[in-house]
């Protein structure tokens with residue numbers, strides 16, 4: 001009810017940013033944080049990996065997407081990026097930033113929820 005009062009409808013996603021953090025972080029950190037949060041917003045997929053749509057409305061069914069990679073540094077160190085399935089991340093990390101260097105670790109509320117749980 002409160003969301004309908006605020007927006008006039010129920011949006012597919014709501015991204016909440018910490019105003020105090022955003023006030024103090026740089027442009028690159030702000031952009032990285034917003035992009036990080038947008039990557040969490042995704043269309044759900046069916047059992048075959050195809051985009052899922054609602055049978056009643058025909059609209060896309062959305063979900064909160066997890067991170068592309070979750071692995072231990074020790075496993076990657078001992079068995080390699082390919083064995084650990086993190087090759088794409090390692091390749092991306094070995095290149096220069098496409099936008100700018102930024103530090104946003106622990107700034108994502110979704111990530112913090114997963115760390116706590």
Ligand SMILES: [Zn+2]
Nearest residue numbers: 036108110111
């Ligand atoms: Zn996150």
